Amino acid sequence: MLEDDFTYVVRKALKGLALSPGEAALRAGLVPAEVTALIDGRFSGSVARKLAPALGLDPAALEGHPGYAPKPQLLHTLRRLDIPFEDGQVNAWLLREDDVTLLFDTGFSPDSCARALDAVQAFEIDATFITHGHRDHTGGLPEIRKRSREIYGPAHDSLPGVKPLRPGDSIRTGALTIHAFDLAGHCAGALGYRIEGLTRPVCVVGDALFAGSIGGCTGPDTYATALNNLREGVMNLPDRTLLLPGHGPATTAGEERKGNPFLA
Structure with a gap:
């Protein structure tokens, strides 16, 4: 849905x-x-x-x-953690590739984050990446600090225990390289993450983009910023690129170019 x-x-x-x-x-x-x-x-x-x-x-x-119902083929090493958030849900994405375990966002609360990770036996994480500072994506940080060797996130948010990243920064872990880029609009300072080194391109987009929609914006200025960043940072990716949003199902750049009213 x-x-x-x-x-x-x-x-x-x-x-x-x-x-x-x-x-x-x-x-x-x-x-x-x-x-x-x-x-x-x-x-x-x-x-x-x-x-x-x-x-x-x-x-x-x-x-x-x-x-509209995108049907991307997820990598077998990639798992969506569907975490309760008030009356809905929020995503965290877990990637296990060879000997590297990466987590993107942490869910709404330490308890819900812990339950989701325990269910998939993710007790140790090499690196965690935060897309933006909203609580439904950072509320699990107290638990993640116990499990993750490194935690990275937007410099704009200054989250305790989180190493700051800025657009253009890259982190190498194992055979993977994670490239941070600007996805501000829905949230000031938000970052997206392009993952290099997998069998197909993957891009974590947080709440900047949902399948068939975009994240809500406060007004015309942030709305224009959001659309510009999505067009420059996401819509120029290959059609087969997996897009991993902060809520709702995964999609692909090609499907969003056809089915997303904001970006088609």
């Missing part, structure tokens, strides 16, 4: 452009009630297609969003 349905996509675009439903309807040649109905969950393909250009979204991708 996608993290965001079409109602969230429309709402995030409206907020990112600082548009009211009525203003968006006027731009699209629709009546406000049609846009309001879409926001309320009453989907109409024809309304979605007409509204999309007014919101800077791809018409075909928005029209097809209710049926």
